[in-house]
Amino acid sequence: MSTSLCDDFLSGLNAVLGGAAKPVALHEPEFAGREWELVKDCLDTGWVSSVGRYVDEFEDRLAAYTGARHAVSAVNGTAALHAALLCAGVGRDDEVLLPTLTFIATANAVAYCGAIPHFADSAADNLGLDPQALAARLDEIAEPVADGWRNRQTGRRLAAVVPMHVFGHPVDMAALLDVCGRYGLPVVEDAAESLGSRIGGKHTGTFGLVGTLSFNGNKTITTGGGGAILTDDAEMGKRLKHLTTTARVKHQWEFLHDEVGYNYRMPNLNAALGCAQMERLPEMLARKRRLAAAYHAAFDGKPGFRAVREPEGCEGNYWLNAVVLTEPDRAARDACLQAAADAGYQCRPLWRLMHHLPMYESCPHGPLPVAERLEAGLINIPSSAKLGGGS
Ligand SMILES: Cc1ncc(COP(=O)(O)O)c(C=O)c1O
Structure with a gap:
């Protein structure tokens, strides 16, 4: 059964990627615009470090693109999330609810605040935190x-x-x-992976009190390393x-500092790269959509797989395409990963769930059946914009 599943998996990949030069990476950056020119400008002028006009320009571009009133750049997405949580009031011995199905940075940023992650389950269709599972857990x-809500089992806020x-x-x-409103809980959106994704036209990362982005080398656009925080709240933006x-x-x-702050600044050099990448974002997103459509066509006729699609009413950026085994099984998943690697396609499984990692295994959590099934059956497939054809 596993052999024919692997054959189907490979034939799906070959249908889309057959003509690509091997090996095919999972996600590659692309510097086909003014990246060289703007980075050279930093080198020519000496403005390479933590202040400079590209930092301001990149923040302005992000705010304009996402519709957030304020965008604050940061050295990476993890630092952005840490700062966002601190400014949202998360402190030592608090509890923060998040999905167990996430990249490690989400849980780590909570731990950096001295707070404890509390894991909830995910939705099978969009893979994100499931409002119904969250509501059931909070109930x-x-x-x-007096000052909000606490976990009656742990006593923590x-x-x-x-x-x-x-x-x-x-x-x-x-x-x-709606669920968070019932419990007066601020929402901090980890939108690290979703630059360009919108719900009813509104950009992800702009729904909660604050939202954060990542521009790591594997993201839709990159600044080498980098992140940003989005907010509509002017006071929050300043803070x-x-x-x-x-x-x-x-x-x-004078060097005056009025609290223990963080050197989380994005260097001008990186912001210059980001400005050039932003100019090409719409075109890269269009090619990623073409690639996703090709994968959907290739996998739709294969009963062993479900290709993950953008939810209805949303526009996804298709940062990473994914297929899920309809019968989740780690051995079959790993056989598919091995077959893909042998054929020159870099694929990868889902992150290990947070509650399976040693530092977070004793954290509180609700039932997590959907996340467990996804962990056993999800495979990410090559997703670089260049695989979606010419610009
Ligand atoms: C969900 C998520 N959160 C946070 C981050 C952290 O971003 P960075 O790598 O820029 O620190 C990443 C990606 O890297 C991510 O995928």
Whole structure:
């Protein structure tokens, strides 16, 4: 059974990628615009470090593109998420609800605040935090206290909810905000993977109190390493900029800092790369959509697989395409991964679920059956924009 599954998997990949030069990477960056010119400008002028005009320009471009009132750049997406959680009020010994199905950075950023992750299950269709599972969990464990809600089982304050838009597929934010509103919980969106993904025209990362992006080398656009925080709240925007720039108080020559801040600044060199990449984002997204459509056509007739699609009413960025085995089975999944590797296609399984990792295995969580099934059966397949054809 596994052999024919592998054959079907390979024939799906070959139908789309057969003509591509091997090996085919999972996701590659592309520098086909003004990247060289803008980075050279930094080198020519000496503005390579943590301030410069490209930092401001990149933040302006991000705000304009996403529709967020304020965008604050950061050294990477993990730092952006850490700062966002701190500014949302997450502190030591708080509990933060998040999906177990996420990249490690989401849980780590919670731990950096001294808070404890509390894992909830995911939705099978869009792979993101499931509002119904979250509601069921909160109904079971949350009790009101004078200043909000706490977990009656652990006694800890419930401080925030962190949905993550997995591989760029938007979470059902309307339902999630409804649940969080009932419990007065601020929403910090981890939109690291979803630049270009929208729900009813509104960009992901702009639904909660704050949202964060990543521009790591494997993302839809890259600044080498980098991240950003989005918010509509002017005070929050100011506070985020302050905290991520060493909490320095403006003065002509004095070095004054009014709290323990962070050096989470994005260097101008990286921001220059980001400005050039932003110019090509719409075109790269169009090619990623073409690639996704080709995968859907290739896998739709194969009963052993389900290709993950953007949810209805949403526009996904198809950062990483994924297929899920209809009968999840780790051995069959690994056989498919091996067959793909042998054929020159770089594929990968889902991240190990957070509650299966040693540092988070004792964290509280609700039932996680959907995430467990996805972990056993999901495979990411090559997704670079260039595989979607010429520009
Ligand atoms: C879901 C998620 N959150 C956070 C991050 C962290 O971003 P960075 O690698 O830029 O620190 C990433 C990706 O790398 C991610 O995929």
